[in-house]
Amino acid sequence: MISYKDGDNKFNFRVGAIILSRDKKKVLLHTIKGYNFYLLPGGRVEMNEDSTSAIRRELKEELGLENIKPSLRLYLEDFFNFNGENYHEFSINFLVELDENNGFLENWDEFLGVEGEKYIFKWVEIDKLDSFLIKPAIIKKIIKNYSGVCEHIILHEV
Numbered sequence: 258m259i260s261y262k263d264g265d266n267k268f269n270f271r272v273g274a275i276i277l278s279r280d281k282k283k284v285l286l287h288t289i290k291g292y293n294f295y296l297l298p299g300g301r302v303e304m305n306e307d308s309t310s311a312i313r314r315e316l317k318e319e320l321g322l323e324n325i326k327p328s329l330r331l332y333l334e335d336f337f338n339f340n341g342e343n344y345h346e347f348s349i350n351f352l353v354e355l356d357e358n359n360g361f362l363e364n365w366d367e368f369l370g371v372e373g374e375k376y377i378f379k380w381v382e383i384d385k386l387d388s389f390l391i392k393p394a395i396i397k398k399i400i401k402n403y404s405g406v407c408e409h410i411i412l413h414e415v
Contacts, residue, residue: 258300258301258302258303259301259302259303259304260301262342265341265342265343266342266343266344266345267342267343267344267345268344268345268346268347269301269344269345269346269347269348270301270302270346270347270348271299271300271301271302271346271347271348271349272299272300272301272302272308272311272312272315272348272349272350272351273296273297273298273299273312273348273349273350273351274297274298274299274312274315274316274327274350274351274352274353275297275330275350275351275352275353275396275399275400276298276316276353276354276355276362277352277353277354277355278355278363278380279354279355279356279357279360279363281354281383282382282383282384283363283380283381283382283383284380284381284383284386284400285298285362285378285379285380285381286298286378286379286381286389286391287319287370287376287377287378287379288376288377288379289375289376289377290374290375290376290377293390294390294391294392295379295381295389295390295391295392296391296392296396297350297396298315298316298319298320298376298378299312299315299316299348299350300315300318300319308349308351309327309351312325312327312349312351312353313325313327316353318371318372319370319371319372319376320362320370320371320378321371322353322359322362323358323359324358324359325353325359326353326354327351327352327353328351328352328353329349329351329352329407330350330351330352330399330403330407330408331348331349331350331399331407331408331409331410332347332348332349332350332407332408332409332410333346333347333348333349333350333393333395333409333410333411333412334346334347334409334410334411334412335347335348335393335412335414336411336412336413336414336415337392337393337412337414337415338414338415343415350399352403363380365380366379366380367379367380383400383401386400386401393412393414395410395412
């Protein structure tokens, strides 16, 4: 995974997925056991791995999804503090629309991923996103206001 730590500073290269239900009314979020917030499913990119391959790998490992067709949605540079460390996280985020082959994910409102109890996934109605703590918070706006255009956003949350 591409992650580098230097004292109290940490750099991550991450991919994320905005996974929409087939009716486009819900989005799949996840939390990590012990966290009080949600984020987009995904993970860190491996060395010599392109971002599209990384999101396909992550979604297969975490959710068992195969043959997805991710489309680029957001380049996000995020500077934030978490657990006493200053993060510089670069993430490439994709839109993933479920098809009939992957619709099995919609069978549960909340469920554990393939990797066990660490990751808890939850379908959230898009019109109710504001009642959830999602990090970074701008993800709510990105999901609700999709215009078909890829965006580049720089956040300084420190």
